[in-house]
Amino acid sequence: MTDSATEQSRHADGVHEHGWLTESSHRTSEGQVLYVRCASCGVRRVDLQIHAFLPPHPLSRERG
Ligand SMILES: [Zn+2]
Incomplete structure (x- = not known):
């Protein structure tokens, strides 16, 4: 494997x-907690949506 191939696979992996996709969600006193998963790489993240009209923001870092 060449260096550039390694570079490419790392790029495809992380960026x-x-x-x-929302796998599940539940309501808390702070807002709606969304458990989301990337359809292409399977990374999971937890988002918090304070209000239905506001975009959710991540509570957790992405992890595989
Ligand atoms: Zn992804």
Whole structure:
């Protein structure tokens, strides 16, 4: 494997536009907690949506 191939696989691994799917969600006193997973790479994240009209923001770092 060449260096550039290694570089490419790392790029594909870590940097792409995640396509988040909501696996489950539940309401808390702070808002709606969304458990999302990327459809393409399987990385999971937890988002908090304070209000239905506001975009959710991540509570956790992405992890595989
Ligand atoms: Zn992804």
